[in-house]
Amino acid sequence: MRGLLASSVGVTCAAALALSLTSPAVAARPVSPAAERPAGAEAPGSTQSLPLAPLASRDFTLAPADEQGLPRRDVRHFSLAGVIWDDPDTELHGRVQIRTRAAGTGTWSGWQDLEAHNDDIADPGTAERISGRVHGATAPLWVGDSDGVEVRVRAEADHRAEGMARGSRTVTTTAPLPAGLRLELVDPGESAPASTRREAAAAGAPHRAVARSAPTPEPAEDPATMDTSAPTAEPPEDPAAMDASAANAGLAAPGAIEIPALDRQQTEQELFALRAGELTERQRAKPYIGARPRIVTRRGWGADEGLRERRFVYTKKVKAAFVHHTASGNGYRCTQVPSLIRGIYRYHVKSMGWRDIGYNFLVDKCGNIYEGRAGGVAKAVLGAHTLGFNTNSMGIAVVGSYGSKKPPAAATTAVARLAAWKLGLYGANPKGKTYLKSGGGNRYPKGKKVRLNVISGHRDGFATECPGRKLYRKLGSTRTTAARLQGR
Incomplete structure (x- = not known):
């Protein structure tokens, strides 16, 4: 994401799920970043x-x-x-x-x-x-x-002219x-359910784990390349994986590879359960929220939970969504996305030194939605995606580079569906504006209250080309679609 200006540049039970939606910034379970791995467990990558x-x-x-x-x-x-x-x-x-x-x-x-x-x-x-x-x-x-x-x-190299009054000369300087x-x-390694590894070991045969992809989504850009297999969900084997799964308690079974889609009525019932006592009479009579989309869990894309810091960090709410692109290129097949996300995850943690993958969600060009930073997809998880504006926001990254390439309709539709649901949990209007306080960056100084679109591009909070010119141009229609999905 090439900057335009100089810059200085993821729980325990279903009850906790509802509480965390409104809890202030909290750090839970401060334990060693590298959890001890059970004997025989695979550490891919x-x-x-x-x-x-x-x-x-x-x-x-x-x-x-x-x-x-x-x-x-x-x-x-x-x-x-x-x-x-x-x-x-x-x-x-x-x-x-x-x-x-x-x-x-x-x-x-x-x-x-x-x-x-x-x-x-x-x-x-x-x-x-x-x-x-x-x-x-x-x-x-x-x-x-x-x-x-x-x-x-x-x-x-910076080529500039000097001495114009007496004949110019070219001076070249470099930072x-x-x-x-x-x-x-x-x-990025390969991942397979634990039973596959146990069966191979019991048979005494050499085993090479096979990367498992999520089931085929709704309309896909390239259906011929999609993996239609449906791996069987299994309980996680280590404490860190159990924590990541428990953070989605009430949304999916322990160890699930995906959080299933809900219809509008089911989503409204879930909203009433999650935010009981917080909704006004008007909100109870007319809740504005999009149907919950299908989301591939961290287990679904094969996250090695031993890489990240064990604790989860939350903010108060989700007032805005920042849309990004990963700038990782477009030369991937949708069946490769679990591997690609594992690669980004490892790069963010092991190479860049972050506590977890930076984005809260990722969306591929076929419209699949993936859980990003651990802590629960319905919760206000503090990410590392938009310098200065990570508090009270979420980051959605479209996998690919969209400066000169138009993003597929499946991807932008998935972003709208995700935003309509997640913003709806917190009462945010996708077509509206909101105020966020800057934590400091190259566009706004620390402490400044900034009025932003509820669905913004990365460049709206930071001087950068992200999410790419072509994707940024789609944000207007994304806002309109998300608001319509909320019933506005």
């Missing part, structure tokens, strides 16, 4: 972290330190890549490019750009931001199963590249 070094530049106006990279080399299998650096408050002014070799074919890709300005981040002063683990980073790029890589990072540049190569 890995990250290769490779330091970059100066490259010999063909541009003699650049110093050696102004171009860094990694020559073409063989590496272990990976599917997602990004570049990180030491200081999260330091911007990378320049171009980051990567080329990869497809595993099995030996074919090298052309050079692909990584979005140098990744502006999804926790608010200043929060425990997540000041943990000492956070790094600056590009957006991650999905490249598919690869076993070779080459990368180059080049400082942005130094950030310290500690490293290439992060992420293998």
